[in-house]
Amino acid sequence: MTPIQIILLSGLAGAACVTGARWRRNEIRPIAAATWILIWTFGAVFTVNPSWSTSVAHALGVGRGADLVTYISIVFLFFAVFRLLIRTERQRKEMTELVRRLAIDEQLKKDAEQNPPSANPHA
């Protein structure tokens, strides 16, 4: 086994452990955990047997296995960035709404203290 294979396999094993731990803590759904474990497993298989990725690449019309891995990685990264952007945007809106409600509620409370509604409006 070459040094780069050892490095890659160590990284993939670490990623699988983190995924498993997050699943056990209920931080990610089972389907998400299974998807990630599958991705790390594919990575490990192709790392141990690089010639397999070349066979798959040829079957898909790509010259080299390394090129196929690069193409898939780019598509995957774009998708991940897109999802992150949507999540960040949603959190920004929620944060603003929270800050806004706190500000307005606090002032309305002060207004009510300064001008308390009369217990008997006809008094």
Next chain:
Amino acid sequence: MASPPCVVVVIPAFREPTMVGGVVESIRPHVDRVVVVDDGSGDGTGDAARRAGATVLTHIANRGQGASLMTGIRYALTKGADIILTMDADGQHDPQEITAMIEPILTGKADIALGSRFLRSGHLVPLPRKALLVAATWYTRMVSGLDLTDTHNGFRAMSRHAASTIKLTQDRMAHASEILDQVAELELRYVEVPVTIRYTDYSLAKGQRAMNGLRILVDLWVGKVLG
């Protein structure tokens, strides 16, 4: 006899402890209420505005000018405002022009009055600022189709109907373009009113730069793509 309309000014303020008090004092005689939204300044801006007689809403974290305006507008609507004006906290706008700004709303001529510095003849705008504003105006005309001369002017007046219909989602400076997009989409009646912008070293230092223009475009694009 119908009661006079309740006129409220909303001022978003971020780190303006030296200016905001004077601005509030100069506006108060012209309106029923001045609402300052202290956008997480943490430097006494809110206290200065409160001492000058404003109602101060405090953002516990800085969320930007657009977010502050929306906070102030929503509060003003809760308090029964009939006409809501927006003005800057750095003293750029002339309170004497409030009457002219609200006149089209009072007469029912428009739902929203937009201040324009370029309709006042002899108005000197610093060249870098003018280039940025011309580019912004060109972009807004292209996107919204509104025939305007000044698209990033913070001096506005809107009816209760317009204020409750417009929903700002842009937290930062892109809100100025977003308001105009919504004016077009909601088919609100608009009119431009000539206003004076007082340029000082202070206001120019705090104002927009070319890089901010780029950031506004990115914010608008992200907002449109992600909804």
